[in-house]
Amino acid sequence: PxxxxxxxxxxxxxxxxxxxxxxxxxRVTLVDEATGTHLSWATVIDQQLRFGGSSFLCGGIGGVxxxxxxxxKGYSTVVMRAAVQFMRSEGYPMTYLFGINNYYEGTxxxxxxxxx
Numbered sequence: 001p002x003x004x005x006x007x008x009x010x011x012x013x014x015x016x017x018x019x020x021x022x023x024x025x026x027r028v029t030l031v032d033e034a035t036g037t038h039l040s041w042a043t044v045i046d047q048q049l050r051f052g053g054s055s056f057l058c059g060g061i062g063g064v065x066x067x068x069x070x071x072x073k074g075y076s077t078v079v080m081r082a083a084v085q086f087m088r089s090e091g092y093p094m095t096y097l098f099g100i101n102n103y104y105e106g107t108x109x110x111x112x113x114x115x116x
Contacts, residue, residue: 001078005030005039009086012043028083030075040066040075042083059092
């Protein structure tokens with residue numbers, strides 16, 4: 001990731017009523033190796049999407065955050081790339097991010113991607 005940091009995958013308890021039994025949310029966290037401080041994070045949220053008569057597991061992205069003192073250092077980009085890598089390794093066919101309108105313009109990491 002970034003020198004002096006590591007990515008941790010931290011299991012989270014599903015909070016949404018829309019999640020199926022057995023859903024396995026994971027918080028992808030960038031950690032300062034020297035202090036253990038959490039620098040930035042995002043949660044991969046198991047979601048069942050329906051399309052027509054079919055249903056498939058999708059990795060939603062939520063709870064993306066970087067404390068103000070750690071912003072503008074590329075930490076969120078590192079976390080988002082690690083989240084996509086995690087979803088690819090777990091076999092998610094697709095991911096999505098619901099965000100704030102016009103907030104992510106000019107960035108490339110937040111464009112829709114298939115995790116194939």
